[in-house]
Amino acid sequence: MAERYTVVEQEKINYRGLFDINELTKNIEKWLRTRSYDKRILLDEEHVYEKHKYIHMKWQPYKKITDYIKFELRIWIYITNVTSVTKEIDGVKKKLNHGDMDIIIDAFMYTDYENRWENRAMYFFIRTMFDKFIYKMETVKFESMIRDQAMELKAEISSFLNLYRFY
Amino acid sequence: MTRTYDLDKRFIKYKGIFDYSGVYRVIESWLKKKNFEFHEKKYKEKPFHIGPETEVTWEGEKRVTGTIKLYINIFFHLYDAVKTEIVVNGHKKQVINGRIVIEIWGKVVFDYAGEFEQSNFFKQIEKFLTSLPLKKEILFKYIDPLDYELYDLEVLIRKFLEMEFHESEYTKRLHDYEYSDMSFR
Numbered sequence: 001m002a003e004r005y006t007v008v009e010q011e012k013i014n015y016r017g018l019f020d021i022n023e024l025t026k027n028i029e030k031w032l033r034t035r036s037y038d039k040r041i042l043l044d045e046e047h048v049y050e051k052h053k054y055i056h057m058k059w060q061p062y063k064k065i066t067d068y069i070k071f072e073l074r075i076w077i078y079i080t081n082v083t084s085v086t087k088e089i090d091g092v093k094k095k096l097n098h099g100d101m102d103i104i105i106d107a108f109m110y111t112d113y114e115n116r117w118e119n120r121a122m123y124f125f126i127r128t129m130f131d132k133f134i135y136k137m138e139t140v141k142f143e144s145m146i147r148d149q150a151m152e153l154k155a156e157i158s159s160f161l162n163l164y165r166f167y
Numbered sequence: 168m169t170r171t172y173d174l175d176k177r178f179i180k181y182k183g184i185f186d187y188s189g190v191y192r193v194i195e196s197w198l199k200k201k202n203f204e205f206h207e208k209k210y211k212e213k214p215f216h217i218g219p220e221t222e223v224t225w226e227g228e229k230r231v232t233g234t235i236k237l238y239i240n241i242f243f244h245l246y247d248a249v250k251t252e253i254v255v256n257g258h259k260k261q262v263i264n265g266r267i268v269i270e271i272w273g274k275v276v277f278d279y280a281g282e283f284e285q286s287n288f289f290k291q292i293e294k295f296l297t298s299l300p301l302k303k304e305i306l307f308k309y310i311d312p313l314d315y316e317l318y319d320l321e322v323l324i325r326k327f328l329e330m331e332f333h334e335s336e337y338t339k340r341l342h343d344y345e346y347s348d349m350s351f352r
Contacts, residue, residue: 026335043178
Protein backbone atom coordinates (compact mmCIF):
# COMPACT_ATOMS: atom_id res chain seq x y z
CA MET A 1 0.00 0.00 0.00
CA ALA A 2 1.11 3.54 -0.72
CA GLU A 3 2.44 5.41 2.25
CA ARG A 4 0.60 8.55 3.28
CA TYR A 5 2.23 11.46 5.08
CA THR A 6 -0.12 13.96 6.69
CA VAL A 7 1.61 17.27 6.12
CA VAL A 8 -1.09 19.80 6.99
CA GLU A 9 -3.92 18.82 9.26
CA GLN A 10 -7.20 20.64 9.82
CA GLU A 11 -6.28 24.18 8.81
CA LYS A 12 -9.51 26.04 9.35
CA ILE A 13 -11.07 29.19 7.99
CA ASN A 14 -14.21 30.44 9.69
CA TYR A 15 -16.18 33.24 8.13
CA ARG A 16 -19.55 34.81 8.67
CA GLY A 17 -20.96 37.47 6.39
CA LEU A 18 -21.31 38.29 2.72
CA PHE A 19 -19.69 36.26 -0.03
CA ASP A 20 -20.27 34.98 -3.53
CA ILE A 21 -20.10 31.18 -3.59
CA ASN A 22 -19.57 31.07 -7.33
CA GLU A 23 -16.68 33.50 -7.23
CA LEU A 24 -15.15 31.73 -4.24
CA THR A 25 -15.27 28.27 -5.82
CA LYS A 26 -14.06 29.64 -9.13
CA ASN A 27 -11.18 31.30 -7.34
CA ILE A 28 -10.21 28.03 -5.63
CA GLU A 29 -10.53 26.14 -8.90
CA LYS A 30 -8.40 28.69 -10.70
CA TRP A 31 -5.75 28.37 -8.03
CA LEU A 32 -5.84 24.58 -8.38
CA ARG A 33 -5.67 24.67 -12.15
CA THR A 34 -2.78 27.05 -12.36
CA ARG A 35 -0.88 24.70 -10.07
CA SER A 36 -1.82 21.69 -12.23
CA TYR A 37 -4.08 19.93 -9.76
CA ASP A 38 -6.77 17.57 -11.01
CA LYS A 39 -10.01 18.25 -9.23
CA ARG A 40 -11.77 15.30 -7.67
CA ILE A 41 -15.21 15.89 -6.21
CA LEU A 42 -16.13 13.57 -3.41
CA LEU A 43 -19.37 15.31 -2.59
CA ASP A 44 -21.29 18.34 -3.73
CA GLU A 45 -24.44 18.71 -1.72
CA GLU A 46 -27.06 21.42 -1.48
CA HIS A 47 -30.15 21.38 0.70
CA VAL A 48 -32.82 23.98 0.07
CA TYR A 49 -35.03 24.86 3.04
CA GLU A 50 -37.79 27.42 3.27
CA LYS A 51 -35.65 30.31 4.42
CA HIS A 52 -32.07 29.22 3.90
CA LYS A 53 -29.79 26.74 2.18
CA TYR A 54 -27.13 24.35 3.37
CA ILE A 55 -24.14 23.68 1.14
CA HIS A 56 -21.54 21.03 1.69
CA MET A 57 -18.65 20.36 -0.65
CA LYS A 58 -15.85 17.87 -0.35
CA TRP A 59 -13.03 18.18 -2.85
CA GLN A 60 -9.92 16.10 -3.02
CA PRO A 61 -7.66 17.55 -5.73
CA TYR A 62 -4.45 15.73 -6.49
CA LYS A 63 -1.27 16.18 -8.46
CA LYS A 64 1.20 13.55 -9.54
CA ILE A 65 4.62 15.05 -9.03
CA THR A 66 6.68 12.07 -10.16
CA ASP A 67 5.99 8.38 -10.75
CA TYR A 68 6.68 7.95 -7.06
CA ILE A 69 5.24 11.00 -5.30
CA LYS A 70 1.71 12.37 -5.34
CA PHE A 71 0.26 15.42 -3.61
CA GLU A 72 -3.30 15.48 -2.39
CA LEU A 73 -5.25 18.31 -0.84
CA ARG A 74 -8.53 17.91 0.96
CA ILE A 75 -10.85 20.88 0.93
CA TRP A 76 -14.07 20.56 2.89
CA ILE A 77 -16.48 23.46 2.67
CA TYR A 78 -19.51 23.72 4.94
CA ILE A 79 -21.83 26.68 4.52
CA THR A 80 -24.89 26.98 6.72
CA ASN A 81 -27.76 29.47 6.84
CA VAL A 82 -27.13 30.61 3.28
CA THR A 83 -29.44 33.36 2.10
CA SER A 84 -29.40 35.51 -1.02
CA VAL A 85 -28.75 39.22 -0.65
CA THR A 86 -28.76 41.90 -3.35
CA LYS A 87 -26.17 44.62 -2.87
CA GLU A 88 -25.35 47.65 -4.92
CA ILE A 89 -21.66 47.77 -5.67
CA ASP A 90 -20.38 50.78 -7.68
CA GLY A 91 -23.91 51.45 -8.91
CA VAL A 92 -24.41 47.88 -10.13
CA LYS A 93 -26.79 45.52 -8.36
CA LYS A 94 -25.13 42.22 -7.55
CA LYS A 95 -26.51 39.02 -6.05
CA LEU A 96 -24.45 37.85 -3.10
CA ASN A 97 -24.83 35.22 -0.40
CA HIS A 98 -24.83 35.57 3.32
CA GLY A 99 -24.06 32.75 5.73
CA ASP A 100 -21.66 30.96 8.02
CA MET A 101 -18.77 29.28 6.32
CA ASP A 102 -16.23 26.76 7.57
CA ILE A 103 -13.43 25.63 5.29
CA ILE A 104 -11.06 22.87 6.35
CA ILE A 105 -7.87 22.17 4.45
CA ASP A 106 -5.67 19.10 4.81
CA ALA A 107 -2.65 18.18 2.76
CA PHE A 108 -1.16 14.75 2.19
CA MET A 109 1.81 13.37 0.38
CA TYR A 110 1.77 9.83 -0.99
CA THR A 111 4.85 7.86 -1.86
CA ASP A 112 4.76 4.85 -4.18
CA TYR A 113 1.12 5.56 -4.99
CA GLU A 114 1.08 2.93 -7.73
CA ASN A 115 2.27 0.20 -5.32
CA ARG A 116 5.12 -0.72 -7.60
CA TRP A 117 7.63 -1.25 -4.82
CA GLU A 118 5.67 -3.63 -2.66
CA ASN A 119 5.24 -6.68 -4.82
CA ARG A 120 8.30 -8.43 -3.41
CA ALA A 121 10.08 -8.31 -0.09
CA MET A 122 13.31 -7.24 -1.77
CA TYR A 123 11.59 -4.31 -3.50
CA PHE A 124 10.03 -3.27 -0.22
CA PHE A 125 13.42 -3.37 1.49
CA ILE A 126 15.05 -1.27 -1.25
CA ARG A 127 12.21 1.22 -1.15
CA THR A 128 12.40 1.63 2.62
CA MET A 129 16.16 2.13 2.48
CA PHE A 130 15.80 4.77 -0.21
CA ASP A 131 12.94 6.52 1.60
CA LYS A 132 14.59 6.63 4.99
CA PHE A 133 18.24 7.24 4.15
CA ILE A 134 19.13 8.01 0.55
CA TYR A 135 16.05 9.87 -0.65
CA LYS A 136 15.23 11.46 2.69
CA MET A 137 16.20 15.00 1.70
CA GLU A 138 13.99 14.78 -1.38
CA THR A 139 11.04 13.54 0.67
CA VAL A 140 11.48 16.45 3.09
CA LYS A 141 11.71 18.86 0.14
CA PHE A 142 8.44 17.60 -1.32
CA GLU A 143 6.78 17.72 2.08
CA SER A 144 7.66 21.38 2.48
CA MET A 145 6.43 21.99 -1.08
CA ILE A 146 2.94 20.72 -0.36
CA ARG A 147 2.87 22.45 3.00
CA ASP A 148 3.64 25.75 1.28
CA GLN A 149 0.94 25.10 -1.31
CA ALA A 150 -1.69 24.30 1.32
CA MET A 151 -0.86 27.42 3.30
CA GLU A 152 -0.86 29.48 0.11
CA LEU A 153 -4.35 28.19 -0.69
CA LYS A 154 -5.51 29.06 2.79
CA ALA A 155 -4.11 32.58 2.45
CA GLU A 156 -5.74 32.91 -0.97
CA ILE A 157 -9.17 31.95 0.38
CA SER A 158 -8.79 34.13 3.47
CA SER A 159 -7.77 37.18 1.46
CA PHE A 160 -10.57 36.56 -1.03
CA LEU A 161 -13.16 36.41 1.75
CA ASN A 162 -11.62 39.44 3.39
CA LEU A 163 -12.52 41.51 0.32
CA TYR A 164 -16.23 41.02 1.09
CA ARG A 165 -15.85 42.66 4.47
CA PHE A 166 -15.72 46.02 2.70
CA TYR A 167 -19.11 45.58 0.98
CA MET B 168 -7.00 -7.18 -24.43
CA THR B 169 -9.53 -4.45 -23.80
CA ARG B 170 -7.90 -1.68 -21.81
CA THR B 171 -10.04 0.68 -19.79
CA TYR B 172 -9.05 4.10 -18.44
CA ASP B 173 -11.50 5.21 -15.77
CA LEU B 174 -12.11 8.85 -14.93
CA ASP B 175 -12.98 10.26 -11.53
CA LYS B 176 -16.56 10.10 -10.36
CA ARG B 177 -18.51 13.30 -9.75
CA PHE B 178 -21.32 13.56 -7.26
CA ILE B 179 -24.18 16.02 -7.09
CA LYS B 180 -26.59 15.87 -4.17
CA TYR B 181 -29.60 18.14 -4.02
CA LYS B 182 -32.56 18.46 -1.70
CA GLY B 183 -35.41 20.76 -2.54
CA ILE B 184 -37.79 21.57 -5.37
CA PHE B 185 -36.69 20.70 -8.88
CA ASP B 186 -37.93 19.70 -12.29
CA TYR B 187 -37.06 16.02 -12.58
CA SER B 188 -38.19 15.57 -16.16
CA GLY B 189 -36.24 18.72 -16.99
CA VAL B 190 -33.05 17.19 -15.62
CA TYR B 191 -33.74 14.16 -17.79
CA ARG B 192 -34.24 16.28 -20.88
CA VAL B 193 -31.17 18.42 -20.26
CA ILE B 194 -28.83 15.43 -19.90
CA GLU B 195 -30.36 13.58 -22.83
CA SER B 196 -30.06 16.57 -25.15
CA TRP B 197 -26.49 17.21 -23.97
CA LEU B 198 -25.51 13.61 -24.79
CA LYS B 199 -27.15 13.87 -28.20
CA LYS B 200 -25.46 17.20 -28.88
CA LYS B 201 -22.09 15.66 -28.11
CA ASN B 202 -22.87 12.73 -30.45
CA PHE B 203 -23.10 10.07 -27.78
CA GLU B 204 -25.33 7.07 -28.40
CA PHE B 205 -27.60 6.90 -25.45
CA HIS B 206 -28.95 3.82 -23.63
CA GLU B 207 -31.02 3.48 -20.52
CA LYS B 208 -29.34 0.54 -18.82
CA LYS B 209 -31.55 0.38 -15.74
CA TYR B 210 -34.81 1.86 -14.54
CA LYS B 211 -35.98 0.81 -11.10
CA GLU B 212 -38.92 2.24 -9.22
CA LYS B 213 -39.99 1.23 -5.75
CA PRO B 214 -43.13 2.45 -4.04
CA PHE B 215 -42.37 4.07 -0.73
CA HIS B 216 -44.58 5.70 1.88
CA ILE B 217 -43.29 9.25 1.24
CA GLY B 218 -42.90 8.99 -2.52
CA PRO B 219 -41.50 6.54 -5.06
CA GLU B 220 -37.79 5.80 -5.00
CA THR B 221 -36.30 5.76 -8.46
CA GLU B 222 -32.92 4.56 -9.67
CA VAL B 223 -31.85 5.11 -13.24
CA THR B 224 -28.59 4.29 -14.97
CA TRP B 225 -27.74 5.77 -18.34
CA GLU B 226 -24.84 5.11 -20.62
CA GLY B 227 -23.66 7.22 -23.48
CA GLU B 228 -21.15 5.75 -25.88
CA LYS B 229 -19.22 7.25 -28.74
CA ARG B 230 -16.97 5.49 -31.20
CA VAL B 231 -14.02 7.76 -31.84
CA THR B 232 -11.76 5.50 -33.89
CA GLY B 233 -11.77 1.83 -34.82
CA THR B 234 -10.12 0.98 -31.53
CA ILE B 235 -11.25 3.69 -29.12
CA LYS B 236 -14.65 4.27 -27.58
CA LEU B 237 -15.69 6.86 -25.02
CA TYR B 238 -18.30 6.12 -22.39
CA ILE B 239 -20.23 8.44 -20.08
CA ASN B 240 -22.27 6.89 -17.30
CA ILE B 241 -24.91 8.70 -15.32
CA PHE B 242 -26.69 7.35 -12.29
CA PHE B 243 -29.73 9.06 -10.76
CA HIS B 244 -31.18 8.21 -7.42
CA LEU B 245 -34.38 10.00 -6.55
CA TYR B 246 -35.97 9.53 -3.15
CA ASP B 247 -38.34 11.16 -0.65
CA ALA B 248 -39.97 12.57 -3.77
CA VAL B 249 -43.35 14.28 -3.49
CA LYS B 250 -45.05 15.78 -6.54
CA THR B 251 -46.01 19.43 -6.08
CA GLU B 252 -47.30 22.20 -8.30
CA ILE B 253 -45.71 25.60 -8.66
CA VAL B 254 -46.66 28.59 -10.77
CA VAL B 255 -44.01 29.85 -13.18
CA ASN B 256 -44.90 32.97 -15.22
CA GLY B 257 -48.59 32.35 -14.64
CA HIS B 258 -48.43 28.71 -15.77
CA LYS B 259 -48.83 25.76 -13.46
CA LYS B 260 -45.92 23.35 -13.52
CA GLN B 261 -45.52 20.00 -11.86
CA VAL B 262 -42.24 19.59 -10.02
CA ILE B 263 -40.70 17.30 -7.43
CA ASN B 264 -39.91 18.14 -3.86
CA GLY B 265 -37.36 15.59 -2.78
CA ARG B 266 -33.77 14.46 -2.82
CA ILE B 267 -31.69 13.57 -5.83
CA VAL B 268 -28.22 12.10 -6.11
CA ILE B 269 -26.50 12.21 -9.48
CA GLU B 270 -23.27 10.36 -10.13
CA ILE B 271 -21.33 10.96 -13.32
CA TRP B 272 -18.32 9.04 -14.46
CA GLY B 273 -16.64 8.17 -17.70
CA LYS B 274 -14.13 5.87 -19.27
CA VAL B 275 -12.01 5.51 -22.35
CA VAL B 276 -11.81 2.01 -23.76
CA PHE B 277 -9.00 0.94 -26.03
CA ASP B 278 -9.65 -2.06 -28.28
CA TYR B 279 -13.34 -2.25 -27.43
CA ALA B 280 -13.95 -4.93 -30.07
CA GLY B 281 -11.25 -7.20 -28.66
CA GLU B 282 -9.25 -7.27 -31.89
CA PHE B 283 -6.00 -7.63 -29.99
CA GLU B 284 -7.20 -10.66 -28.10
CA GLN B 285 -6.67 -13.05 -30.99
CA SER B 286 -3.30 -14.29 -29.83
CA ASN B 287 -0.55 -13.69 -27.35
CA PHE B 288 1.45 -11.88 -29.99
CA PHE B 289 -1.32 -9.30 -30.55
CA LYS B 290 -1.72 -8.89 -26.80
CA GLN B 291 1.96 -7.97 -26.57
CA ILE B 292 1.57 -5.50 -29.46
CA GLU B 293 -1.38 -3.88 -27.71
CA LYS B 294 0.58 -3.64 -24.47
CA PHE B 295 3.48 -2.03 -26.31
CA LEU B 296 1.23 0.43 -28.16
CA THR B 297 -0.64 1.63 -25.07
CA SER B 298 2.45 1.92 -22.92
CA LEU B 299 4.74 3.68 -25.39
CA PRO B 300 3.72 5.16 -28.77
CA LEU B 301 0.04 5.81 -28.01
CA LYS B 302 0.30 6.55 -24.30
CA LYS B 303 0.36 10.35 -24.59
CA GLU B 304 -2.09 10.39 -27.49
CA ILE B 305 -4.66 8.49 -25.43
CA LEU B 306 -4.06 10.75 -22.47
CA PHE B 307 -4.18 14.11 -24.26
CA LYS B 308 -6.55 13.35 -27.12
CA TYR B 309 -9.16 11.22 -25.38
CA ILE B 310 -8.90 11.09 -21.57
CA ASP B 311 -8.37 14.82 -20.93
CA PRO B 312 -11.08 16.08 -23.31
CA LEU B 313 -13.56 13.56 -21.90
CA ASP B 314 -12.73 14.80 -18.41
CA TYR B 315 -13.53 18.38 -19.50
CA GLU B 316 -16.77 17.19 -21.10
CA LEU B 317 -17.77 15.65 -17.77
CA TYR B 318 -17.08 18.95 -15.99
CA ASP B 319 -19.23 20.63 -18.61
CA LEU B 320 -22.11 18.23 -17.98
CA GLU B 321 -21.74 18.61 -14.23
CA VAL B 322 -21.95 22.40 -14.47
CA LEU B 323 -24.96 22.15 -16.77
CA ILE B 324 -26.84 20.00 -14.25
CA ARG B 325 -25.90 22.35 -11.41
CA LYS B 326 -27.14 25.33 -13.41
CA PHE B 327 -30.39 23.57 -14.21
CA LEU B 328 -30.96 22.71 -10.55
CA GLU B 329 -30.20 26.36 -9.74
CA MET B 330 -27.53 25.39 -7.27
CA GLU B 331 -25.50 28.22 -5.78
CA PHE B 332 -22.21 26.83 -7.04
CA HIS B 333 -22.88 26.46 -10.76
CA GLU B 334 -19.77 27.65 -12.54
CA SER B 335 -16.46 25.95 -12.94
CA GLU B 336 -13.01 27.01 -13.97
CA TYR B 337 -12.36 23.46 -15.14
CA THR B 338 -14.73 23.81 -18.09
CA LYS B 339 -12.24 26.18 -19.68
CA ARG B 340 -9.43 24.64 -21.65
CA LEU B 341 -5.93 25.08 -20.34
CA HIS B 342 -4.85 27.24 -23.29
CA ASP B 343 -7.49 29.81 -22.25
CA TYR B 344 -5.33 30.50 -19.24
CA GLU B 345 -2.10 30.58 -21.15
CA TYR B 346 -3.39 33.18 -23.57
CA SER B 347 -5.31 35.21 -21.02
CA ASP B 348 -2.24 35.61 -18.85
CA MET B 349 0.07 36.29 -21.76
CA SER B 350 0.73 39.76 -23.05
CA PHE B 351 1.67 39.95 -26.71
CA ARG B 352 2.48 43.67 -26.68
